[in-house]
Amino acid sequence: FEAIETGTGNSQYSGQVTLSTTKGGSGFELTDGDRGGHKTYDLGQGQTGTGDLVTDADDTWGDGTGGDRQTAAVDAHYGAATTWDFYKNELGRDGIAGNGKAAYSRVHFGTGYVNAFWDDSCFCMTYGDGADDKSALTAIDVAGHEMSHGLTAATANLDYSGESGGLNEATSDIFGTSVEFFADNTTDPGDYLIGEKIDINGDGTPLRYMDKPSKDGGSADYWDAGVGDLDVHYSSGVANHFFYLLAEGSGAKTIGGVDYDSPTSDGSTVTGIGRQKAYQIWYKALSVYMTSSTDYAGARDATEKAATDLFGADSAELAAVGAAWNGVNVK
Ligand code: ASN
Ligand code: ZN
Ligand code: CA
Numbered sequence: 001f002e003a004i005e006t007g008t009g010n011s012q013y014s015g016q017v018t019l020s021t022t023k024g025g026s027g028f029e030l031t032d033g034d035r036g037g038h039k040t041y042d043l044g045q046g047q048t049g050t051g052d053l054v055t056d057a058d059d060t061w062g063d064g065t066g067g068d069r070q071t072a073a074v075d076a077h078y079g080a081a082t083t084w085d086f087y088k089n090e091l092g093r094d095g096i097a098g099n100g101k102a103a104y105s106r107v108h109f110g111t112g113y114v115n116a117f118w119d120d121s122c123f124c125m126t127y128g129d130g131a132d133d134k135s136a137l138t139a140i141d142v143a144g145h146e147m148s149h150g151l152t153a154a155t156a157n158l159d160y161s162g163e164s165g166g167l168n169e170a171t172s173d174i175f176g177t178s179v180e181f182f183a184d185n186t187t188d189p190g191d192y193l194i195g196e197k198i199d200i201n202g203d204g205t206p207l208r209y210m211d212k213p214s215k216d217g218g219s220a221d222y223w224d225a226g227v228g229d230l231d232v233h234y235s236s237g238v239a240n241h242f243f244y245l246l247a248e249g250s251g252a253k254t255i256g257g258v259d260y261d262s263p264t265s266d267g268s269t270v271t272g273i274g275r276q277k278a279y280q281i282w283y284k285a286l287s288v289y290m291t292s293s294t295d296y297a298g299a300r301d302a303t304e305k306a307a308t309d310l311f312g313a314d315s316a317e318l319a320a321v322g323a324a325w326n327g328v329n330v331k
Contacts, residue, residue, distance in 0.1 A: 079143025
């Protein structure tokens with residue numbers, strides 16, 4: 001006998017959260033029966049296989065600290081569930097591959113491992129514990145980012161190099177951020193910063209900034225002919241900046257207590273259309289019009305087609321897409 005249960009998780013980055021769990025013969029396990037049966041495993045610092053399915057006697061999980069083994073699993077399980085719900089409710093998509101199939105998550109990968117990654121061959125998500133083994137890479141924007149590499153693989157399948165690689169990375173930042181806003185969590189409210197919770201730089205600064213990507217010291221704010229030569233985590237800046245401009249507009253703005261100031265390449269003013277329309281345009285472009293070799297010019301074309309489909313050829317939304325690409329020098 002197995003039943004879907006509602007557990008309580010004390011996460012490291014998102015406060016107390018509700019978890020969908022399963023009751024088996026001898027207790028509870030992190031199997032999400034509401035979302036295809038997504039399971040969360042503890043690799044026990046190993047790097048292969050699945051390790052052990054995370055289980056608990058009383059369905060209350062973690063203590064909210066990085067020193068506790070269950071806590072990373074709480075954040076991972078919550079991140080997977082929230083990403084699933086974002087895809088379903090906001091994109092009309094049934095799971096990462098669109099077919100209802102669950103992925104699975106693995107936490108406690110290796111020792112001092114400062115990364116997280118999606119692997120399409122296992123259709124699974126993996127998280128390291130961070131430099132001190134206490135700052136797991138399990139914050140919700142990171143979880144949404146990594147799982148969205150699976151979404152990209154199942155749709156446009158953008159090549160992970162050159163300009164298409166930047167678009168691949170940006171797609172993960174766009175949806176990772178969108179998942180964070182969708183979660184509407186008071187402990188980790190939505191923002192246009194990537195990785196602000198995991199202290200990956202050791203000084204409290206985020207990994208990336210969408211309003212002005214060059215604030216990270218390496219990302220491109222605007223397209224130029226050399227942008228495809230950058231690492232994909234830097235060439236992504238152009239599309240992250242496009243998305244910010246499309247959603248929020250240019251100039252200075254405070255959102256959820258965070259100050260942003262987004263410039264355009266030519267001093268033009270962009271008026272935002274809101275996040276929801278922006279990610280719906282990006283998703284339609286990704287899933288219908290982009291291909292593995294789409295470059296920045298092709299992304300402009302794909303998003304303009306998507307905006308035309310969704311909002312019409314005379315729409316303010318289509319005009320805003322053009323204005324936002326102009327603002328990042330994709331003309
Ligand atoms: N966290 C990295 C990323 O999503 C992992 C990698 O380099 N593939 O891009
Ligand atoms: Zn990535
Ligand atoms: Ca964030």
